[in-house]
Amino acid sequence: MFDSVMKRKQDEQKYIAEGRMPPGQSFTQRFPVLHYGPVPSFDPAAWDFKVWGEVEKPLRLTWEEFQQLPHTKITMDIHCVTRWSKFDTLWEGVSVRTLIELGLVKPLSTAKFVLQHAEFGFTANLPLEIVLAENFLLATHYDGVPLSPDHGYPLRGVIGAIPEKPEVKTPYFWKGAKWLRGLEFMREDKLGFWEEAGYHNEADIWKEQRIAGE
Ligand SMILES: Nc1nc2c(c(=O)[nH]1)N[C@H]1C(S)=C(S)[C@@H](COP(=O)(O)O)O[C@H]1N2
Ligand SMILES: [Mo]
DSSP states (O other): HHHHHHHHHHHHHHHHHTTTTTTTTTOSSOOOOSSSSSSOOOOTTOOOEEEESSSSSEEEEEEHHHHHHHOOOEEEEOTTTTTTTEEEEEEEEOHHHHHHHHTSSOOOTTTEEEEEGGGGGOEEEEEEEETSSSSEEEEEETTTTTTTGTTTTTTTEOOOOOOTTTTTEEEEBBOOOOSSSEEESSOOOOHHHHHHHHBOEEEBTTTTOOOOTO
């Protein structure tokens, strides 16, 4: 008990010294589960992933097809607005850049924002620039295994900080929608579920943009 408490303290000091701890956050080794509403069930035969809006042609992929896309791995620090931070988390999935490089998605020049659409009508909005950055991923795996149902199985958006690249813009973790079913490319920004509820639209972890208007 004592040893694990001291180890936690030491680890926390390390991340602070490395400049990886945003203001007002604290270190956790656990992986808390946070969302509004129930956990959806998954039917691989009925599941699809859609891209629409400001793109040349709408896209629809089945689960079978989605799994065949080239995968990207990335290790990030994730920072929740409820003040926990988890370091060196390993994610695997498909980057939106890959969808573009393969020619499956061709954003129009008018596309400036992206709304993630998840099960039960949950949404999360981000600027296109962040969706295309290397710290946003359509993740199927966490820590080498498929996502657990609680954390968004079979697919979720994830956004985090890349330790070696503090200049990459990083919003809080809520900006990744669990149980993701589609991306809507948009001209104008549209607030997502938590943004609509009063959370900050930009949500920059370094500026501590937690609540709108602060
Ligand atoms: N579909 C869906 N995704 C969601 C949410 C939600 O309510 N529904 N909550 C967000 C919030 S507030 C957080 S902090 C993270 C938490 O992800 P985790 O449960 O994997 O820690 O998911 C985000 N994605
Ligand atoms: Mo959250």
